Amino acid sequence: MLDANLKQQLKTYLGNITQPIELVASLDNGAKSAELLALLEEIAELSDKVALLRDGRDRRTPSFMIRRAGTDIGVRFAGIPMGHEFTSLVLALLQVGGHPSKAAQELIQQVKDLDGDFAFETYFSLSCQNCPDVVQALNLMAVLNPRISHVAIDGALFQDEVDARKVMAVPSIFLNGEPFGQGRMELEQILAKIDTGASARAAEKIKAKDAFDVLVVGGGPAGAAAAIYAARKGIRTGIAAERFGGQVLDTMAIENFISVQHTEGPKLAAQLEQHVKDYDVDIMNLQRAEKLIPAKVPGGLHEVRLENGASLKARTVILSTGARWRQMNVPGEDAYRNKGVAYCPHCDGPLYKGKRVAVIGGGNSGVEAAIDLAGIVAHVTLIEFDSQLRADAVLQRKLYSLKNVTVITSALTTEVHGDGEKVIGLTYRDRNADSSHLVELEGIFVQIGLVPNTEWLTDSVALSARGEIEIDHRGHTSIEGVFAAGDVTTVPYKQIVIAMGEGSKAALSAFDYLIRLAPMETAQAA
Incomplete structure (x- = not known):
């Protein structure tokens, strides 16, 4: 899975490990498990301080734990942490292996001083540029404090779990089984939420x-x-x-x-x-x-x-x-934010695989979002207020070449519809005919400026x-x-x-x- 250059870089990084670590894999007979096993075998071959164990018993497969040998100190990944999460994997290997974090000493001590049991779960997507900050912060917390645990879960790989927990935006964080937060959060922000005295001290x-x-x-x-x-x-x-x-x-x-x-x-x-x-x-x-x-x-x-x-x-x-990001300011938008109404197609797009979505906005951002999403979802409806798209001509040509995209111009979105838990559609008004139309869908990506x-x-x-x-x-x-x-x-x-x-x-x-x-x-x- 790793090319020669990446292997050499990783081998150099693993030279900073001071304490032996174990990669404890939980696998089944599926293709993704085989892919994960290949990755873990490559990592283990790069350092004599890394051992691979295949006797994991985690309920999620494929998954693996990075554990400091002879201890309970470690973090878990459910899925294959490549893409944006590869850096999270490397940092986890180093930190579980005893290499010190570059986080501020004041924050490190704050984590160590936390009193309580904190079991974190984070749902991420490999294309999400905001997710690594959350994953890396919570992984570090789990390494520093034995009463903190963390598992990072690839939402696209565990779709049934995502649906059951109604996760419609990433990163989504759960603490002790309850929703904790959504969106980009750094270590300092997470600590501010669980350390109630932090704001007053600041x-x-x-x-x-x-x-x-x-x-x-x-x-x-x-x-x-x-x-x-x-x-x-x-x-x-x-x-x-x-x-x-x-x-x-x-x-x-x-x-x-x-x-x-x-x-x-x-x-x-x-x-x-x-x-x-x-x-x-x-x-x-x-x-x-x-x-x-x-x-x-x-x-x-x-x-x-x-x-x-x-x-x-x-x-x-x-x-x-x-x-x-500018909001549509229509009924239902606030109620279904992160429940089908989203603003980052790169982050949340993979959660809508095989579903129907809309993109609001026909400028460069909107058309780029529609093009990206068309490769993931079943169908994209792009809705533009103006009589024509405003995106660059090269983007428009690409958009119109896609068979699973419908473009509607001279249209004003008037309402977001949901079933109480998630988005099920939207209504738009045809500005030329002055008539209303309902579009049934599962996601709405808003791209209408600032x-x-x-x-x-x-x-x-x-x-x-x-x-x-x-x-x-x-x-x-x-x-x-x-x-x-x-x-x-x-x-x-x-x-x-x-x-x-x-x-x-x-x-x-x-x-x-x-x-x-x-x-x-x-x-x-x-």
């Missing part, structure tokens, strides 16, 4: 911080670039982000980031965070901004109030809170009719000393490379503003 630490010269709110490409450019000026810089990486974390393939032929969102987000960490930047992750309170006098301190009750103060603020994350700013900075922060050519907002950058602003073309440039520009503008101010003591006394 708030107390934030309250004790001194004022910043530049405070960046938002951790996407614009925010990361702003923080780097500010820190390089030698001024006190902080960045508060709801999730570092922003919407880039939800992006699959990136092929237009100049000088990088191809990358993926999570990889780029990790590189952005590491680059910021190379500088003296105070990173405050998992912090949602709730209110901006402008300085009362020029050169005074602006205040950003956080959802956890803490506040941060700064002489200048750069707003880079980005945007999120909404700026500015609800918390409606009483402070000037916003456009679309809710974007109005800025000038230097990134200034309507408030002196407050700047903005990226997808949250009125700058056209929401692209990663543009957001980075705008973030850099905003930081330079903030620095230029600061050097023209009176000394801080004078401003505070005013």
Whole structure:
């Protein structure tokens, strides 16, 4: 299963194992079991510290446990962890084998200190770029704390189980048999949910911080670039982000980031965070901004109030809170979110194998989603509000060549229908004939653009009719000393490379503003 190059890389990694491990396989006579066995045999051959045992008795087959020899320390995979999950497999081998994690020591200790029994199960798909973060975080927790266990389950391989548990989006996490969470979660976020005192402790630490010269709110490409450019000026810089990486974390393939032929969102987000960490930047992750309170006098301190009750103060603020997927805002959408209504075809598409789905939106994102899904599902209905598709011509030609795709234009989705547990259809209105039509299906993928994350700013900075922060050519907002950058602003073309440039520009503008101010003591006394 592994080519020669990958085998050599894996052999090098396995050289870091310090404690013997066992691969305990639970197999049947099926083709997938044979495939898994071949993979495990290849891994075992690469290190004398890895032994393969075929006497596993897990109820899921094929599956295997990675176990530290002579102990109960280990993690389990139900399925064959290739694709995006191959990295999760490698990390699990290393960590069960005694190689230390690169996670922050504070988080590692927090995991070790957890009191209680936690049995986690995560459903993933091999094409999901958000799933590895969850799988890797929970695997690490299981290695660090003997009262925590984790099994990562390939939903496409265990379809009956997925149906029985009504899993319609990945990653889906269960804790002690009950739903725990859905979507991308990092170690810090998981701990915040189960360690009830974590938020209060974080708030107390934030309250004790001194004022910043530049405070960046938002951790996407614009925010990361702003923080780097500010820190390089030698001024006190902080960045508060709801999730570092922003919407880039939800992006699959990136092929237009100049000088990088191809990358993926999570990889780029990790590189952005590491680059910021190379500088003296105070990173405050998992912090949602709730209110901006402008300085009362020029050169005074602006205040950003956080959802956890803490506040941060700064002489200048750069707003880079980005945007999120636009919703249809029709009856049934919220009720059936993650129960048939989805926003990531790459992540959730495999769960709809052989089923009927709709894609809402005829731009590039919508047409690309329809093309991807057509190779998995039984049928795709693409619904576009306009009289024609807006995607690039090459994408349209590919779409129309697919036999299991129906394109409906001049149509407005008016309602999502469900049976109380899952989506069973949608209604759309034909804008030409003014008639309504019902489409029976099992999944709806919404791809209709972005909404700026500015609800918390409606009483402070000037916003456009679309809710974007109005800025000038230097990134200034309507408030002196407050700047903005990226997808949250009125700058056209929401692209990663543009957001980075705008973030850099905003930081330079903030620095230029600061050097023209009176000394801080004078401003505070005013």
